[in-house]
Amino acid sequence: MTEAVAQPDGAVRSTGQRGDRLATGFLVLPGVIWLAILFLAPLVIIGVISVGSLDASGRVTLANPSLANYLEALNPEFLPALGRSLYYAGVTTVLSLGIGYPVAYWISRYGGRRKILLLVLVMLPFWTSYLIRTYAWMIILRDNGVVNSLLRSVGLIDDPIRILNTDISVILGMTYGFLPFAILPLFVSIDRLDFSLVQAARDLYASGRGAFLHVTLPLTMPGIVAAGLLTFIPALGDYVTPDILGGAETTTIANIVQVIFTSGRDWPYGSALGFLLMAVTIAGTLLALRSLRREVVGAPA
Amino acid sequence: MLAAEPHTDPQGSRTERLAGSQPEIGLDSLTKRFGDVVAVDDVSLAIGAGEFFSLLGPSGCGKTTTLRMIGGFDLPTSGRIELRGRDVTLDPPDKRPVNMVFQSYALFPHLDVAGNIAFGLKRRGVDGAEIRRRTGEILEKVRLPGYERRRTHELSGGQQQRIALARALVNEPHVLLLDEPLGALDLKLRKNLQLELKRIQKDVGITFVYVTHDQEEALTMSDRIAVMSHGRIEQVGTPEDLYDRPRTPFVADFIGTTNLLSGTVVEVRDGTAIIKLDSGDTCAAGAHECVPGRQVQLSVRPESIRLDRADGTGAGRPTEAAAGLRGAIEQVAYLGSAVQYHVRTEGGQAVSVLASRNGPRFEPGDDVVLAWSPTDALVLGDRPAELEESA
Ligand SMILES: Nc1ncnc2c1ncn2[C@@H]1O[C@H](COP(=O)(O)OP(=O)(O)OP(=O)(O)O)[C@@H](O)[C@H]1O
Ligand SMILES: [Mg+2]
Numbered sequence: 001m002t003e004a005v006a007q008p009d010g011a012v013r014s015t016g017q018r019g020d021r022l023a024t025g026f027l028v029l030p031g032v033i034w035l036a037i038l039f040l041a042p043l044v045i046i047g048v049i050s051v052g053s054l055d056a057s058g059r060v061t062l063a064n065p066s067l068a069n070y071l072e073a074l075n076p077e078f079l080p081a082l083g084r085s086l087y088y089a090g091v092t093t094v095l096s097l098g099i100g101y102p103v104a105y106w107i108s109r110y111g112g113r114r115k116i117l118l119l120v121l122v123m124l125p126f127w128t129s130y131l132i133r134t135y136a137w138m139i140i141l142r143d144n145g146v147v148n149s150l151l152r153s154v155g156l157i158d159d160p161i162r163i164l165n166t167d168i169s170v171i172l173g174m175t176y177g178f179l180p181f182a183i184l185p186l187f188v189s190i191d192r193l194d195f196s197l198v199q200a201a202r203d204l205y206a207s208g209r210g211a212f213l214h215v216t217l218p219l220t221m222p223g224i225v226a227a228g229l230l231t232f233i234p235a236l237g238d239y240v241t242p243d244i245l246g247g248a249e250t251t252t253i254a255n256i257v258q259v260i261f262t263s264g265r266d267w268p269y270g271s272a273l274g275f276l277l278m279a280v281t282i283a284g285t286l287l288a289l290r291s292l293r294r295e296v297v298g299a300p301a
Numbered sequence: 302m303l304a305a306e307p308h309t310d311p312q313g314s315r316t317e318r319l320a321g322s323q324p325e326i327g328l329d330s331l332t333k334r335f336g337d338v339v340a341v342d343d344v345s346l347a348i349g350a351g352e353f354f355s356l357l358g359p360s361g362c363g364k365t366t367t368l369r370m371i372g373g374f375d376l377p378t379s380g381r382i383e384l385r386g387r388d389v390t391l392d393p394p395d396k397r398p399v400n401m402v403f404q405s406y407a408l409f410p411h412l413d414v415a416g417n418i419a420f421g422l423k424r425r426g427v428d429g430a431e432i433r434r435r436t437g438e439i440l441e442k443v444r445l446p447g448y449e450r451r452r453t454h455e456l457s458g459g460q461q462q463r464i465a466l467a468r469a470l471v472n473e474p475h476v477l478l479l480d481e482p483l484g485a486l487d488l489k490l491r492k493n494l495q496l497e498l499k500r501i502q503k504d505v506g507i508t509f510v511y512v513t514h515d516q517e518e519a520l521t522m523s524d525r526i527a528v529m530s531h532g533r534i535e536q537v538g539t540p541e542d543l544y545d546r547p548r549t550p551f552v553a554d555f556i557g558t559t560n561l562l563s564g565t566v567v568e569v570r571d572g573t574a575i576i577k578l579d580s581g582d583t584c585a586a587g588a589h590e591c592v593p594g595r596q597v598q599l600s601v602r603p604e605s606i607r608l609d610r611a612d613g614t615g616a617g618r619p620t621e622a623a624a625g626l627r628g629a630i631e632q633v634a635y636l637g638s639a640v641q642y643h644v645r646t647e648g649g650q651a652v653s654v655l656a657s658r659n660g661p662r663f664e665p666g667d668d669v670v671l672a673w674s675p676t677d678a679l680v681l682g683d684r685p686a687e688l689e690e691s692a
Contacts, residue, residue, distance in 0.1 A: 199374055200407035202394040204421035204472070210395075214420070218411045 050271035060267050069272035078253060078273075085252040088167075088242070089235035092174040093182075096231045097224060099175070100182035101190075104223075107183075108191040115191075122183050125176075134173055134244045141169050141245070165247030173241040178234060182227040189223025190216075225292045233281055253277060323386050325350040325508045326371060326476060331380035333366050333532075340366040342532035344380070348476075348510060348525075353502050355511045355519040358529035359555070364512040367529075368478050371510065372401045384475060395424070400469035401478040404485070406461050408453040414440075414464055415449035421472040439471040442501060459490045466501065476508045483518070495521055516556050520544070528552050550681045553600035560606075560652050561681075562599040566591045573675045580648030582626050586678035598681040603655035605677035608642060610661075611668035626671040628652065630663045644671060 051065040107118045125133060140146045141163040148160040163169050193216065201211035217224075239254035246252075257277070260270035324347035333341040341363040348354045356364040369375040371382060373394035382390045389397050400421070409417050418439060419432045427435075440446050443463040448456075456464060462482060469477055482498070483491045499522050502509050513519050519526050520540040528535045528543060528551070536543060536552045547553035550561050564578035574591040576599065577583050586599050611627060628646035635641075635658075642654040642663060652671060663669060 194405070194407065196403050196405055196407040197409060199394070200401070200403060200409070201420070202374075203372060203399075203401045204468070205395045205424040206420075207395055207424075208393075210424055214424075215409060215411075219409075 046271045046274060049267050050275050052268045054266060054268065058265060069268050070276065072269060073273040073276050078256060081251050081253045081256050084250065085236055085254060088170055088174060088238075088250075088252060089232050091171050092178060092235045093228050093232040095171070095175045096179050096182035097186075097227060100179055100186050100227060101224070104183050104186035105190050108187055109195075119184070119187065122180050126180065130177060131240065131244075134177070134241060137169070137173050137176065137245055138164060141172075164245060165250065167250060169245040170242050170250050173245040174235050174238060177238075177241060178231040181230040181234070185226035185230060186220070186223045189220040189226075193219050221292060225288055229285055229288060233285070236281060237277070324348055324383075325352070325385060326510070327381075327383035327386075328367075328371070329381040329383070331367065331370060331382065332378050333363070333370060333375060334378045339532050341370070341377075344529075344532075344534055346527060346534070346537065348508060350508055351506050353499065353509045353511065353522055353524045355513060355523040355526045356529055357513055357516060357519040357526050357555075358535075360514055362529045363532040364514070364529055365480055368401075368480055368510060368512050371476070372399055372478050373397050374401075398475040399478060400472055400474040400476075402462075402465050402469050402480065402482045404480045404482065406465040406482075408461055408465060408468070410453055412453070413449065414445075414451045414453065414456075417453065417464060418468050418471050420468065425472075435471050439467045442470070442504065443467045444497075458486050459494060462486065462494060463497075466498070470501070470505060470507070473505075474507065476510060477502075478510050478512075480512045481514070482511075484513075491518070498522065520556070528555060530555075547600060547679065547681065550598045550600065553679065553681060557602065558653065559600045559602050562601065562650060562652075564597060564599065566593050566595045566597060568593055574680070578646075578648060578650055580646060580650035582646045582648040582650055584626050584678065585673075585675040586680055587676050589680050591680055600679045600681055601652075601673055601677060603641070603653045604639075605673050606652065606654045607672045608644075608654055608656055608661070608663060609670045609672065610663075611670055626650075626652070628669055628671060630665050630667045630669060633663065633665060644669060646671070 048062070049060055050069055051067065052060050052062045053064070053066070053068070055061040055063070103122070107115055107122075111118050138145075142148075143160040143162065143164070145164070147163065148157070151157045152160070197215050197219065198211050201215040202208070206214060237254050239252065239258045242250045242252045242255055243258075253273070254277075257270050257274050260266050260273065264270070326346070326348040328344055328346040331341055331344045332339070344363075344367060356367055358364055366375060370377050373389070373392055373396075377390060380390070381388060384398060394401075409420065412420070415433075415436050418436045422432045422435065436449060437446070440448055443466055445460060445463055445467070448460075448464070453461060453464065462485075465482070479498075483494050486494065495518060498509075511519070511522065520543075523540060525537060525539055526543055527537045530551050536548050538546070543552055543556045547556060547559075553559045554561060562576075562578050562580075562584070564576045564584075567575045567577050567583070569575075569588045569591050572588050574586050574588040575583060576586050576591075576597065578599075584599075586597075591597065626646050628644045628650075630642055631645050631651075632643040633640065634643075636655075638658060640656050640658055640662070642656060644652045644654055646652060654671065
């Protein structure tokens with residue numbers, strides 16, 4: 001039996017040439033510059049401000065840098081808001097994955113030639129400002145809004161039910177806003193799944209459900225984690241939705257940061273709080289990615 | 302190639318034995334349409350237990366579709382599928398005692414070799430110790446012992462192929478379906494694995510249904526072959542049957558190479574028919590199914606044709622006038638062990654001749670006489686329209 005089968009790409013990779021690497025470095029340069037200006041620079045500025053303080057006239061000063069802001073930011077007063085943030089982001093993520101997965105699966109499997117069109121439709125809301133779309137939800141959900149009028153006119157209710165300014169309206173708005181971010185990565189990973197693997201599972205005595213659990217789900221896990229992160233992270237930092245669709249009881253940690261920056265005018269304090277929030281998010285992200293690596297070692301990246 | 306295939310059974314005895322006992326797989330008027338395309342057209346087959354049965358035919362003739370229907374991945378438009386007498390036509394794949402080796406292997410990339418092999422056993426609730434034992438056993442059988450912890454992408458193409466085989470065989474199915482399992486491999490590895498597959502099949506005694514478009518592969522490995530064309534079965538038989546007694550021009554041309562000559566029967570005498578070809582040449586053939594005036598197709602294998610010099614000096618043997626065709630050498634190709642001559646007859650018919658390297662040599666332009674024993678010229682049904690695709 002011949003064992004010596006040429007590994008089609010193995011040899012090429014091991015002799016990776018210096019020229020290639022240089023060229024690669026050159027090609028990623030614009031991206032690196034872009035990231036440095038638009039991502040890193042603001043972070044550094046916020047970081048610097050966060051160790052500063054306010055002078056007598058309320059201006060930011062770096063006269064005696066300290067971590068005082070951070071200590072102050074660890075205020076247990078903020079815990080309910082942080083908890084609410086995590087709760088909203090968590091529920092939004094679960095809902096987005098729960099709704100997004102079947103949608104992405106359907107588009108990938110049955111979209112046929114209309115796949116691209118369907119994906120564009122998923123993205124369509126982005127053509128209007130998020131703010132405007134959120135205000136539209138306000139009109140739909142408020143006491144004399146579309147939903148309540150409808151329910152009243154068919155006689156299901158006599159008095160309007162309160163939807164706006166509740167957890168429900170905030171979660172609804174967030175899910176609506178972040179669902180496309182979930183659908184895209186889910187679609188990519190589902191579309192890339194070789195359907196003959198599912199058939200192989202069926203062939204090997206797995207029921208439809210078994211094939212999904214043991215093959216489809218683990219193999220699309222990278223997409224699920226990506227979708228989860230792309231929903232959870234922006235949802236955690238979202239202050240627009242709770243601000244517009246929520247009320248006094250729906251204040252999130254992002255709302256607090258916003259208030260400290262704007263009406264509070266205490267940039268150093270707000271920066272410190274923002275940085276802490278980011279640290280929590282990054283830690284969570286790394287944890288998620290690590291568990292993903294364990295889950296699908298060997299799966300094509 | 303043909304000689305390598307041991308056929309201890311006397312001709313046809315296998316088929317007769319099958320007719321008596323219950324077939325492993327019974328296909329009854331199986332038809333599959335995709336919209337306007339009739340992928341499989343009224344296919345009926347009986348495949349016996351322990352048989353190595355091949356579906357052979359050109360691309361798009363419906364081999365994969367037939368196999369997928371047996372496996373349960375496509376539902377037939379009409380017809381019936383029976384496994385050991387049980388009607389499974391509408392059963393899902395997981396409810397059939399049949400396993401499939403996919404052309405792409407379809408190994409699960411998130412599982413290692415052991416995980417892949419254990420997949421089917423786990424779904425059926427086999428316990429851990431038993432799974433480990435059978436995994437080890439089957440890896441021995443495919444000659445990859447100790448590969449349990451390997452990841453699938455660390456395997457070569459040939460190794461992946463054998464793991465795919467092991468993953469299916471470990472379930473001890475009644476029938477193993479293989480869809481061009483060697484298609485992705487290079488020629489040398491292919492040849493090795495052909496023998497290996499055949500050995501494993503004998504070893505486990507499971508019925509193999511093997512799809513291929515490579516006639517040489519089918520001839521080497523199969524007990525019986527069904528030749529398919531345009532969704533229909535042209536002929537079912539042992540490799541020798543198909544090679545020596547093709548019943549249609551399509552089969553004659555698809556199995557090995559042959560010269561297909563069309564003409565009209567002029568007269569029949571002493572078991573020999575004299576046939577006037579459309580090109581104007583006259584030649585002899587076996588008188589099977591010949592009546593004067595009938596339009597026929599002749600199949601003459603290139604290796605059954607003898608070449609002699611037109612002046613009679615070459616072979617020093619008189620040519621049988623009845624079988625002789627005059628012509629001139631157009632092209633010579635050296636194939637290593639043999640020489641291939643392209644001859645143009647006086648009437649303009651192109652004929653390919655395969656001659657031994659040790660026989661007399663001819664050059665382009667030489668005048669020759671083509672001769673063959675009448676029994677080597679098979680008379681086939683006249684269906685020249687079917688031949689286009691294979692050309
Ligand atoms: N899912 C499908 N939808 C529409 N047409 C199909 C489908 N599957 C197969 N066909 C058509 O049915 C016919 C037979 O296809 P099939 O895959 O069975 O051929 P095959 O003999 O396996 O060919 P190959 O050797 O190229 O694999 C082809 O004309 C093909 O285009
Ligand atoms: Mg095929």
